[in-house]
Amino acid sequence: MSNAPERKTQAKRRRAPPWKLAPADTATFTLILLDVGSSDRARVVSAVELIVRETDAGVRARLAGPLPLAVERGLSHADALLGQFELICCDCISVFVCDTVLASASPQYLTSLFARLRASPEFDLVTARLESVPLGPKGLAFLNRFFGRRHVDLPLELRVMRKKARSMRQAAEQIGARLVISE
Numbered sequence: 001m002s003n004a005p006e007r008k009t010q011a012k013r014r015r016a017p018p019w020k021l022a023p024a025d026t027a028t029f030t031l032i033l034l035d036v037g038s039s040d041r042a043r044v045v046s047a048v049e050l051i052v053r054e055t056d057a058g059v060r061a062r063l064a065g066p067l068p069l070a071v072e073r074g075l076s077h078a079d080a081l082l083g084q085f086e087l088i089c090c091d092c093i094s095v096f097v098c099d100t101v102l103a104s105a106s107p108q109y110l111t112s113l114f115a116r117l118r119a120s121p122e123f124d125l126v127t128a129r130l131e132s133v134p135l136g137p138k139g140l141a142f143l144n145r146f147f148g149r150r151h152v153d154l155p156l157e158l159r160v161m162r163k164k165a166r167s168m169r170q171a172a173e174q175i176g177a178r179l180v181i182s183e
Contacts, residue, residue, distance in 0.1 A: 029080040029096040031071040034118050036063065037091035037161075043148045047086040051079075068114050073099060088164045089145055093123050122163040129157045130168075131178040138175040145171070 031051060036044055041063070048059045052072045062069060071094065075083065080096035087094040095117045102110070132154060133139040140150045146168050160168070165181045172179040 027077070028074045028099045029077060030073045030099055030102050031075060031080050031083040031087075031094055031096045032114065033063075033067060033069040033071050033087065033092060033094050034114055035067060035093040037093065040090070040148050043090045044087075044092055047090050047092070050086055051083040070102075073102075085167060088161065088167060090148070091161065091164065093118060093161070123161045125159040126162050126165050127157060127182040128160050128165045128168060129155055129180045129182070130172075131155045131180065133172075133177040134175055139177065142171055142175055142177060 033048075045059050045063065048054075048063065048071060052059065054062075062071075071083065071087075075096070084094050084096060095114070097113070105113070130152070133142055133152075143152055144150055146164070162183075169179050169181060171177075
């Protein structure tokens with residue numbers, strides 16, 4: 001029996017930096033809603049329902065409470081990012097924090113942390129001008145995702161958070177829409 005494949009794997013492992021040997025997803029995160037910027041509460045409720053898999057009534061009750069709000073705990077990094085994306089599409093400001101930090105931090109520290117995160121340039125307003133969207137299912141999905149409707153009059157110029165504008169630009173590039181962002 002040959003040990004050649006095993007030796008190749010061991011050689012690769014020795015060359016790999018130590019951080020590459022650690023499990024990919026050991027930490028879990030809590031998604032924190034800092035601000036509900038959208039006047040379309042139904043869109044916000046729908047976005048939160050996707051993240052927490054609760055009933056409409058449960059989500060509405062949670063969103064009626066004070067902010068910041070822990071939307072969901074124990075999320076993988078990928079799920080926390082996806083949840084943050086869903087919320088920014090609805091003009092909501094959210095962040096995610098490692099569960100261990102959240103569990104051990106004092107309320108004063110968390111208040112300060114959330115204030116600093118809320119003040120991030122990611123949440124500053126920029127001007128986005130949507131000039132064209134292709135006809136068809138991809139264009140309709142784009143409009144629904146970022147505007148909550150399947151039709152907008154173009155060109156459309158609006159002020160959105162920088163983080164949302166970047167997400168819109170990436171999605172626009174993928175479907176062939178034209179979006180211009182001005183800082």
